[in-house]
Amino acid sequence: MNSAILQYPERLKAARERLIGTSINDPALNYCIAGLARVEEVLRRPLRVVVLGENNSGKTSVTDLIIGQGLLPTGVVSNTHVPVLVGYGEQPAIYGVDYDETRIRIDSDDGDDPLTDLAYRAVQVMLPLPALKNYQILDTPPSASPSAFVGDADIVIWCTVSTRAWTESERAAWAALPKRCSRNALLVGTHKDGLDTEEDVAHVKERLRNLTSGLFRDVILVDAEGVQGGDAVADDDPWNGARELRDGIQRVAESVVERRTRKAEKIVRRLARLTFHHFGSDEVRPDSVDLLLRWQTHAKHLLELLQHGRQTVPESIETLLVTYAYYAEKLRPGVVRAEDTVSGASARALTAPIRWPQQTTAAARLVQTLASDLTGLLRMLAGQSTYADPAVRAEYQTARAIVLALADLDGAFDALGRMLGSSLVSEPVARAS
Ligand SMILES: Nc1nc2c(ncn2[C@@H]2O[C@H](COP(=O)(O)OP(=O)(O)OP(=O)(O)O)[C@@H](O)[C@H]2O)c(=O)[nH]1
Numbered sequence: 001m002n003s004a005i006l007q008y009p010e011r012l013k014a015a016r017e018r019l020i021g022t023s024i025n026d027p028a029l030n031y032c033i034a035g036l037a038r039v040e041e042v043l044r045r046p047l048r049v050v051v052l053g054e055n056n057s058g059k060t061s062v063t064d065l066i067i068g069q070g071l072l073p074t075g076v077v078s079n080t081h082v083p084v085l086v087g088y089g090e091q092p093a094i095y096g097v098d099y100d101e102t103r104i105r106i107d108s109d110d111g112d113d114p115l116t117d118l119a120y121r122a123v124q125v126m127l128p129l130p131a132l133k134n135y136q137i138l139d140t141p142p143s144a145s146p147s148a149f150v151g152d153a154d155i156v157i158w159c160t161v162s163t164r165a166w167t168e169s170e171r172a173a174w175a176a177l178p179k180r181c182s183r184n185a186l187l188v189g190t191h192k193d194g195l196d197t198e199e200d201v202a203h204v205k206e207r208l209r210n211l212t213s214g215l216f217r218d219v220i221l222v223d224a225e226g227v228q229g230g231d232a233v234a235d236d237d238p239w240n241g242a243r244e245l246r247d248g249i250q251r252v253a254e255s256v257v258e259r260r261t262r263k264a265e266k267i268v269r270r271l272a273r274l275t276f277h278h279f280g281s282d283e284v285r286p287d288s289v290d291l292l293l294r295w296q297t298h299a300k301h302l303l304e305l306l307q308h309g310r311q312t313v314p315e316s317i318e319t320l321l322v323t324y325a326y327y328a329e330k331l332r333p334g335v336v337r338a339e340d341t342v343s344g345a346s347a348r349a350l351t352a353p354i355r356w357p358q359q360t361t362a363a364a365r366l367v368q369t370l371a372s373d374l375t376g377l378l379r380m381l382a383g384q385s386t387y388a389d390p391a392v393r394a395e396y397q398t399a400r401a402i403v404l405a406l407a408d409l410d411g412a413f414d415a416l417g418r419m420l421g422s423s424l425v426s427e428p429v430a431r432a433s
């Protein structure tokens with residue numbers, strides 16, 4: 001997987017800790033810190049694999065096969081009339097989850113068989129297996145409505161008995177699940193051992209693929225009949241399908257994580273933008289008030305031109321950036337050309353082609369956002385800190401730099417850098433309306 005994706009939660013954590021480290025007590029900044037913590041938490045949550053299928057289709061056996069055959073406790077294996085969530089724990093432990101969500105440890109050695117004695121809503125099994133740090137597995141009980149279990153599923157596995165696979169009732173049950181389930185679903189055919197030859201295996205696999213085309217990411221056949229509750233079986237024999245199944249889950253997991261990260265990046269950018277616009281204690285230097293007003297009039301005019309179709313989106317962006325550069329130079333001479341002062345933008349982006357958005361409402365909104373970001377930046381250049389203490393001022397500057405990096409305004413600045421090139425920053429002229 002792309003390492004930037006894997007490192008993203010760490011990057012957020014580092015930024016958040018540096019923000020906390022500035023010890024600035026600013027409501028917008030506090031809001032940002034709390035938001036970052038929340039996003040990190042969501043990103044670090046293990047994925048949830050939900051194992052579904054009709055009665056006796058091998059759900060529990062497949063759950064056991066995924067974690068390592070024989071590792072699921074016997075009491076649990078023989079009692080799957082409630083959902084069983086298998087997750088990571090430093091020490092092996094089994095909990096009963098009550099209807100009021102209280103957890104009671106039930107794997108003590110007092111001789112009772114608490115798994116059958118008490119009515120739990122669910123059972124939670126904790127095992128010290130590294131793979132379970134990345135995903136939890138929910139083994140579901142025989143149920144008339146599998147949709148009850150997919151609410152927070154990231155990956156769905158449907159178990160079917162290979163020798164009689166994909167019956168009409170299975171088709172109907174799968175069709176009743178939310179459409180999004182298919183995006184990250186695997187079809188697992190159990191009882192592979194009931195097929196005589198490799199040819200039969202290939203034939204059943206092909207048949208299943210054809211019958212369920214578009215419904216699953218992959219079809220995997222397994223022999224899931226293991227030594228349950230006994231010693232773990234070494235599964236270096238590729239025939240039982242355990243490795244193929246784990247690889248399949250891993251592939252789906254990677255795409256889920258990637259999508260989750262992209263979403264998080266968007267949220268963080270929005271959060272950082274919002275923070276950037278609301279935090280700080282600068283006041284505009286008296287000599288800069290007029291320049292700022294002129295910029296605002298200018299930007300407003302440009303947005304109107306766009307709205308009335310007199311300028312295209314690319315033209316509007318270019319003009320906005322050139323205009324911004326002009327005012328930025330006026331407010332703080334040298335700021336535009338000293339590349340890292342403005343953006344810290346990398347050379348990578350300077351060589352990449354700009355993909356201007358099409359002329360749509362979304363694109364117009366993008367230009368508007370850009371204008372307001374640029375206003376925020378100019379305000380920053382036009383500001384003087386109200387803090388006399390240079391140490392506090394420096395902390396504000398640090399915090400601002402972190403927030404700006406999170407807001408990732410680089411795209412805009414890269415384009416700016418490219419357009420300016422070596423040319424001089426001249427007074428921009430808005431097109432005649
Ligand atoms: N031969 C063979 N037997 C299997 C396989 N998978 C499961 N079984 C057996 O089939 C029976 C049902 O398997 P389970 O894993 O309990 O099925 P389940 O879907 O969890 O059953 P419920 O929770 O009662 O719906 C058990 O006796 C398993 O040992 C397989 O791949 N091959």
Ligand SMILES: [Mg+2]
Pocket residue numbers: 059060061080139140141142
């Ligand atoms: Mg079961």
